[in-house]
Amino acid sequence: xxxxxxxxxxxxxxxxxxxxxxxxxxxxxxxxxxxxxxxxxxxxxxxxxxxxxxxxxxxxxxxxxxxxxxxxxxxxxxxxxxxxxxxxxxxxxxxxxxxxxxxxxxxxxxxxxxxxxxxxxxxxxxxxxxxxxxxxxxxxxxxxxxxxxxxxxxxxxxxxxxxxxxxxxxxxxxxxxxxxxxxxxxxxxxxxxxxxxxxx
Amino acid sequence: xxxxxxxxxxxxxxxxxxxxxxxxxxxxxxxxxxxxxxxxxxxxxxxxxxxxxxxxxxxxxxxxxxxxxxxxxxxxxxxxxxxxxxxxxxxxxxxxxxxxxxxxxxxxxxxxxxxxxxxxxxxxxxxxxxxxxxxxxxxxxxxxxxxxxxxxxxxxxxxxxxxxxxxxxxxxxxxxxxxxxxxxxxxxxx
Numbered sequence: 075x076x077x078x079x080x081x082x083x084x085x086x087x088x089x090x091x092x093x094x095x096x097x098x099x100x101x102x103x104x105x106x107x108x109x110x111x112x113x114x115x116x117x118x119x120x121x122x123x124x125x126x127x128x129x130x131x132x133x134x135x136x137x138x139x140x141x142x143x144x145x146x147x148x149x150x151x152x153x154x155x156x157x158x159x160x161x162x163x164x165x166x167x168x169x170x171x172x173x174x175x176x177x178x179x180x181x182x183x184x185x186x187x188x189x190x191x192x193x194x195x196x197x198x199x200x201x202x203x204x205x206x207x208x209x210x211x212x213x214x215x216x217x218x219x220x221x222x223x224x225x226x227x228x229x230x231x232x233x234x235x236x237x238x239x240x241x242x243x244x245x246x247x248x249x250x251x252x253x254x255x256x257x258x259x260x261x262x263x264x265x266x267x268x269x270x271x272x273x274x
Numbered sequence: 275x276x277x278x279x280x281x282x283x284x285x286x287x288x289x290x291x292x293x294x295x296x297x298x299x300x301x302x303x304x305x306x307x308x309x310x311x312x313x314x315x316x317x318x319x320x321x322x323x324x325x326x327x328x329x330x331x332x333x334x335x336x337x338x339x340x341x342x343x344x345x346x347x348x349x350x351x352x353x354x355x356x357x358x359x360x361x362x363x364x365x366x367x368x369x370x371x372x373x374x375x376x377x378x379x380x381x382x383x384x385x386x387x388x389x390x391x392x393x394x395x396x397x398x399x400x401x402x403x404x405x406x407x408x409x410x411x412x413x414x415x416x417x418x419x420x421x422x423x424x425x426x427x428x429x430x431x432x433x434x435x436x437x438x439x440x441x442x443x444x445x446x447x448x449x450x451x452x453x454x455x456x457x458x459x460x461x462x463x464x
Contacts, residue, residue, distance in 0.1 A: 102437070271415075
């Protein structure tokens, strides 16, 4: 190959195959820093349709893919409620989305759960599962924090232990604290774990 | 002859023995237990690698599960079935619980009920995220299966909760197991 043609070929290869230095460790669809995939018109337990843009006034959005029946998701219910309560006045909005289409995981049962457990955040049911696929959600619960520009600033687990008495690392709260202080979270991505999202 | 002494000792033994047997039959009415009840051993990923390496020539199937994972509980009989059907043909089945070490009793109970007559382990790292990372459980989702060929190479994983790939079925798992059992192994790669 002549030298004249070599350079553009190398450039072309470089453009087509960028070094993915910041590729997510535990997410095959999105990376930290990506704009949050948009979602629209997802029905909630309030019988209203919800879109990501509805929450444009929130400083941070804590989007949690969760469900009714996974014991891990259930184990985190109180912690999520507490989080919403603690950060309510600082412009943090929790939004919970359930994409499982199985018995016990549809809107009627979701309404019951939200009522008996007094959820203090929207609980939505996305039967299309598009929102979860868009974010590369894999388990319940799987958390994504969207910053003021709606870029993904943290994703993964809520903390490091299913048992609330054994938690040693509060990943989600720490990430929120950093972001509210105008900084990048020290830990931007953690290993999520739980029951697999029931993709169809 | 010690006949008289022996027989009187036998009588003494017989009473508690019969009592135990009576208690035993009361408890274990439902199904036949395997000859040895399940014993779960804590394992890390290096020990798993050594286990696989030591069994070159066999196909190895590892079922990663947890007592909190309903889908794992539901699918586990398929794993037991693989053991029953293919152990003679060279399939080695093992289970790995990702429960917290405190849940070991619960896990053991389930495995006993399932008559899991194969190697049964619990992650040395407990139920937190480290287990999922060290054992490379894709998506952090259970159930998760790993399949090693007769040369000890990890050739396939079955991942739950995948936002891109099609969900796997028990039938597909069995087909993959059979393919590896039937595959010709080069002498060079052993």
